[in-house]
Amino acid sequence: MYAPPILKLIDLFAKMPGVGRKSAVRLCFHVMSLPQKECEELIRAISDVKEKISLCETCQSFTDTQPCKICSDTRRSRKVICVVESPKDVSAMEKTHEFHGVYHVLHGVISPIDGVGPEDIKVKELLARVAGGEVEEVIMATNPTVEGEATALYLAKLLKPFDVKITRIAHGIPVGGDLEFTDEITLARAMDGRREITV
Amino acid sequence: MYAPPILKLIDLFAKMPGVGRKSAVRLCFHVMSLPQKECEELIRAISDVKEKISLCETCQSFTDTQPCKICSDTRRSRKVICVVESPKDVSAMEKTHEFHGVYHVLHGVISPIDGVGPEDIKVKELLARVAGGEVEEVIMATNPTVEGEATALYLAKLLKPFDVKITRIAHGIPVGGDLEFTDEITLARAMDGRREITV
Numbered sequence: 001m002y003a004p005p006i007l008k009l010i011d012l013f014a015k016m017p018g019v020g021r022k023s024a025v026r027l028c029f030h031v032m033s034l035p036q037k038e039c040e041e042l043i044r045a046i047s048d049v050k051e052k053i054s055l056c057e058t059c060q061s062f063t064d065t066q067p068c069k070i071c072s073d074t075r076r077s078r079k080v081i082c083v084v085e086s087p088k089d090v091s092a093m094e095k096t097h098e099f100h101g102v103y104h105v106l107h108g109v110i111s112p113i114d115g116v117g118p119e120d121i122k123v124k125e126l127l128a129r130v131a132g133g134e135v136e137e138v139i140m141a142t143n144p145t146v147e148g149e150a151t152a153l154y155l156a157k158l159l160k161p162f163d164v165k166i167t168r169i170a171h172g173i174p175v176g177g178d179l180e181f182t183d184e185i186t187l188a189r190a191m192d193g194r195r196e197i198t199v
Numbered sequence: 200m201y202a203p204p205i206l207k208l209i210d211l212f213a214k215m216p217g218v219g220r221k222s223a224v225r226l227c228f229h230v231m232s233l234p235q236k237e238c239e240e241l242i243r244a245i246s247d248v249k250e251k252i253s254l255c256e257t258c259q260s261f262t263d264t265q266p267c268k269i270c271s272d273t274r275r276s277r278k279v280i281c282v283v284e285s286p287k288d289v290s291a292m293e294k295t296h297e298f299h300g301v302y303h304v305l306h307g308v309i310s311p312i313d314g315v316g317p318e319d320i321k322v323k324e325l326l327a328r329v330a331g332g333e334v335e336e337v338i339m340a341t342n343p344t345v346e347g348e349a350t351a352l353y354l355a356k357l358l359k360p361f362d363v364k365i366t367r368i369a370h371g372i373p374v375g376g377d378l379e380f381t382d383e384i385t386l387a388r389a390m391d392g393r394r395e396i397t398v
Contacts (some may be wrong), residue, residue, distance in 0.1 A: 003263035064202035
């Protein structure tokens, strides 16, 4: 129905995460209706992220400086590394303003079913950092999915020979959540991770 | 939190229709994770739609040929013009395979509250076509919204001096719909537009 250049862009948009065919059509029509200047701005922004953004050679997160802002911040402790799946998780964690260590981004989780092995994610880079000797604690902050748990466990085993504390972030009922609507696995985890109230 | 080039692209994606902040972040990360070749393909596709696609000088729909494929199809009747709001509506109508006339895309509807007047949409182009003399019927297929109705009425009045039949597509209960869950305006329209069953 649409002309080939339109179809092509619709196809590319439809490949993006969370974009269905109808949204892709909408995005394509939006792009076509953009003034020339804004369209060039979009093209430049896309090529800029590819050109200017690379992986931080220390934590493997996306950065436009080397090392990244977090890794080069002297006020942050290099003794604690928080291991996350993706750069988005770094951003989520930073919003809490509670963590003052550094990060390590795996860029995925081990998932044999999807053909992702330890060599496909940033495991050896983490080992190299821990082997450096400065690290005292590694916090596994992968997602509480089957793959996230398995990856945390795998890394914990790998890091065992090094003299570091390995921890896992707590899972439980989200703040503001409701026991009634919490799934049983989360509830079991919440019970498991209960702490004494000191009054 | 993110580096400036990342923020810039997130901002641009967030301006797109139906893309919230979180989706924009996801799209941006998707673009960053694209292999260089696919990223170039995306950039080329975006610049292609801007370069190769223009408005058909007859029906005002998006096209890569002049006139567009529908307008240049000799099997289609130039006597019936179906007036729609956007090129997407042409595509939707074509899927029915029921209409064999030609289209006229308004690129919007008259909406004083949004500052859109008749001069902002393709009204004078429609008048010029009807004034050409070949047209026998103009079907108003704008959406059944307040603005769509008002635009249809406005165009009907404008076209009155010409010797053409002006019609409006029927509104009623969608096929497969349920009376119980149909809003009263649609139901009233459905009653209004009832037709005799000839047995």
